[in-house]
Amino acid sequence: MATLTMAKAINMGLRNAMKRDEKVVLMGEDIGKLGGVFRVTDGLQAEFGDMRVVDPPLAESGIVGTAVGMAMRGWRPVVEIQFDGFVYPAFDQIVSQVAKHHYRSAGKTTLSMVIRIPFGGGIGAIEHHSESPEALFTHTAGLRVISPANPVDAYEMIQQAIAHPDPIIFLEPKRRYWDKAEIDDSVDVMNKAEGYSRLFDARVAREGSDVTLVAYGPMVKTCLEAAAAAEGEGLSLEVIDLRSLTPFDIDTVVKSVTKTGRMVVVHEAPQFGGVGAEIAARITEKCFWTMQAPVLRVSGMYMPYPAARVEHAYLPDLDRILDSVDKAMEY
Amino acid sequence: MATLTMAKAINMGLRNAMKRDEKVVLMGEDIGKLGGVFRVTDGLQAEFGDMRVVDPPLAESGIVGTAVGMAMRGWRPVVEIQFDGFVYPAFDQIVSQVAKHHYRSAGKTTLSMVIRIPFGGGIGAIEHHSESPEALFTHTAGLRVISPANPVDAYEMIQQAIAHPDPIIFLEPKRRYWDKAEIDDSVDVMNKAEGYSRLFDARVAREGSDVTLVAYGPMVKTCLEAAAAAEGEGLSLEVIDLRSLTPFDIDTVVKSVTKTGRMVVVHEAPQFGGVGAEIAARITEKCFWTMQAPVLRVSGMYMPYPAARVEHAYLPDLDRILDSVDKAMEY
Amino acid sequence: MLTAPDDLIQLLTHEGKRVTHADFSLDITDDEIRSLYRDLCMVRRFDNEATALQRQGELALWAQCQGQEAAQVGAGRALLPTDFVFPSYREHGIAWTSGVDPVAILGLFRGTTNGGWDPYEHNFGLYTVVIGNQCLHAVGYAMAGLREGKTEAVLTCFGDGGSNQGDVSEAFVFAGVYNAPVVFLCQNNQYAISEPNYRQMRAPIYKRAEGYGFPGYRVDGNDVLAMLAVMRHSYEHARSGKGPVLVEAFTYRLGAHTTSDDPTRYRDADEVEYWKDRDPLLRVKRYLDSVNTPQSFYDEIEVAAEAMAVHIRAGVRELADPTLDEMFTHVYAEPHPLVEQEHREMTEYFEQFGGMRSPHAAGGH
């Protein structure tokens, strides 16, 4: 057992994956000597050499595109995009190639690759460093999109993602990199009987009976804080940590909503066309007669991510979540 | 008055816009001598010369990026992306620059530009030529996304879009390029008192009372056909042509749903995370007590656009729409 | 009018005369040249058959390679079986020399598949329609090969227009930095659909290589001998650990961009005439005639080509539309609940009508 930050937990997960399978290659700007701008790959180049921990030229399409070529040969590239806002130069390769290759080749080509993206705001960064592009990927069939919310999941999920045969967008909630938790590093995550079979399952992070809060990545912690605060006011909130956005574990959410009849979805991305829209539409369709209030959404706003000094107003926080919970209760 | 195809109607709209304002410049692969692969710009280079109708190097990011630079100087570039599937190389410029520049510059820089994209399937094309990427743009604040469904709208909307100060993604339903309608070319669209003020309004394309069908671009016609067929079965369907996806004219839809209590949204893009999700979520929130059935969605599937010989199964058609209408009625 | 520059690497003039070049030579027998000629003819025939099939409505589209056969056959024949090809969408000649069944190629253009062949069977990757994407895959594939200690060359193809995509220059960068054994073959057929070279570039493409740290050559792409020589050299350069090479094959697209295109809108008949006289098949024929090739040789090719044509025509008509099940297969390597759900729903939906019917099922439109 070790107490690790999420950044360190991912680091350990990557190390395990690299030891387990020598076809695992990390690629990303400054991930070598520097250990990445968030130090997630700290020490790995020293340990595995610069053929396995690659500091590529500064060109995201090039990084993802060459990773595709490596994957075509059975390697397992794990790409780090330095910040969310810098994934767009690689968007074409991701949407037209990474997502489609298995289908186009009728399964002959398997692209087992992971694209790690530190995402979201809350760290006071300048523009392009705080975005939440998940909806752009979840709409693209062929990709799987997952996001851990805590160090334990981060540690396990990164290893499972690397072992998985499909391409996976792995969204790391950057403002949670420094959150700590106990990690049991004595168990081989991939040797647990289930392997990666539970990778796409949602998790009930906290049980409750009045309203279901649904979140993923950075907002799970915020929802848990809201639930704790609500308890004081006599409200019982159930918090679901989706963990995976596609596949979307609808059963876990339906089960919860069947109990509560009310749901608030929380994410940092703008509401319009965000992941919350799909969740709301899908759950409403499934649970039409159960819902006692419409699905409400708490999210970022329809604007470019604003200047850091007002991001606190842009980002969903405990108060805004509870405000929506109250609205849901009023129905 | 002239009877024109949608392609010709856009051609005439472009010509008018170019005559009206000499800062309008068209840029796009093969739009010159060839007149574009769909001949939408036929004859315009001969008329306006190759400084106003530009066949640029084959590089979409380059085309959009240089268009941004021209717009920064007060020019009004109208970019043609040859097919939907080729817009992704320009995605970074669109999302990080086109969408954000007005905000970043606190309004000092106005990017009055239009990005025309023939989109959607139904023409038997090979891969990457039949995609519906609209949800990737509507989620991006700073862009406006519109789509005409018929030649008259195409003719007027392209002119209004070019005159508008904001960047606009103009989605042309390519399978409707050959649809014909009467166009009144004697009126100067921009001299009509309203200018572009109604550009973002939805339109009730057919009145009805039982179920509201909501669509845009290529699916409007399909919905109208479905409504005509349903009439025979005694069902009265109201069809709303959104015309604009962002802004989304929620009032027109709410008004309709308040009357019908039932709604089916139709689009070609995959359902998961599609524009229909946002419409469903938003309308459900607004009309929670009015809805007699959940919003149902008829759409493409969660897969890369399939081989052309099965696109008929992938694309929403009259039967699938009526099937969903029946489901909505059963609630 | 676009004509041929005079600094091209050439070993066989368009009049069919063998010439020498200071840097490149080819030790080749007339029989070997006949064998190349045979491939040129087979590819030409394949291309013509496909065009005819498109006209008959059997294909949705066809991208002709007519005029580019020498560039492709030269590049293809110089490959070793262990080398790998990342083609664009017009490399029918390289598909042919790689042993891919022409019928498989046609599936993509018929619209029965987005792929059509197993990339690993003949080390010939899927056609790539999004311009430039494949160049990066080639580099990555080659980088992985280096890690495996292989000495294989990787070929990737793109066009004159395609050379401008950011992905292609990024591929140059990566190949250079990692010394990847990639041969970049740019078939400069002088047009990107309707746009002639002068709208795409200010300097010849092959010159870009130097700025990225590797050699670039410009070859007469209508000269199969020069292509063979330069490509052999380039693959060997790559295999022997010297890194990437860029080869610009200067050629001409004799046909339309695709069967949907109308080249009369953007180029003159006399330009096409000029290039017809430089037809890559014609010059080899001129040479072979000058060395007394018997008519029986040409007859034999004709017989083989006709047999292939029969195979293609029958094969294409047999290419079945995907079933609903096939349509839903392979979106992911592992099951995905949403795909499964939609698969189930669509199956149930079509069962109302007795299963999915194909508008094409009756055998064409």
Place this chain on the structure above:
Amino acid sequence: MLTAPDDLIQLLTHEGKRVTHADFSLDITDDEIRSLYRDLCMVRRFDNEATALQRQGELALWAQCQGQEAAQVGAGRALLPTDFVFPSYREHGIAWTSGVDPVAILGLFRGTTNGGWDPYEHNFGLYTVVIGNQCLHAVGYAMAGLREGKTEAVLTCFGDGGSNQGDVSEAFVFAGVYNAPVVFLCQNNQYAISEPNYRQMRAPIYKRAEGYGFPGYRVDGNDVLAMLAVMRHSYEHARSGKGPVLVEAFTYRLGAHTTSDDPTRYRDADEVEYWKDRDPLLRVKRYLDSVNTPQSFYDEIEVAAEAMAVHIRAGVRELADPTLDEMFTHVYAEPHPLVEQEHREMTEYFEQFGGMRSPHAAGGH
């Protein structure tokens, strides 16, 4: 250890000796050199103040330009007022010579704005963080200038790492094809964050220009005289209708990539020492000392720099956080109902608490 190559265009050695160059010369008085030195010192001071402000928590981040002052002041001073600049995020020196208020620059790094100045006021565009994007804007802006019949040069800046982005090569292509009056300035400070040149390229960057059909030069970027001469020449080349130029300013980032960076992880102290001796300020000082510059000259600069520092410190602390209203303004040029709705909702929401409170409102952290 990364050292200086010896084929750089140089007019002033790092020992402070003026030298001649076959292709570039500069007719300049000692007083003019003093004026350049003054700018170098002001920019250095601006940079140091900003670093200090970041350490004090007044800025979220700072990207130092230390070591690159000569490249920037040379490039900036050679501009005419009608020319336009499309900077990256480290062009503080060019911002300075363009007349942009240093406080405006700091707004971006304080996090009070995503922009901070009016691009048209000093013909100095907004900083661009997404690597390479701005190069295409520069080309488009120049293309529009051609259409207006203007004879203006457009400068755009990027880094050694940035040179690899697809957008930059596409900018080369477009500039070449359209003969756009763009000067591409690559400040090769030898690192892209932690990645040294050898991880980014196989050949010197300036060589890429030729492949795109225009000249490329490699200059000693720490030599303000060489920079001034080459940039003057290049802008004039552009303005006179000869098309684009690429200038690689070979320099060294003496500081960290940004205040978040830790360069000790990836480079050695002796390398930094080597380059400190090549400091762009030092060599001009050595020269000026050799021509008997009075101490009063240096004192006057010190006074001016201190005045600027006072202005910066006061100005930065006064940079207000955006209000809620400001946050919602300018998403679009024309009203957008969804933005209006969310604006309304958030205003109502914050009214419950008596308005939006800023965690920073008390005057910094």
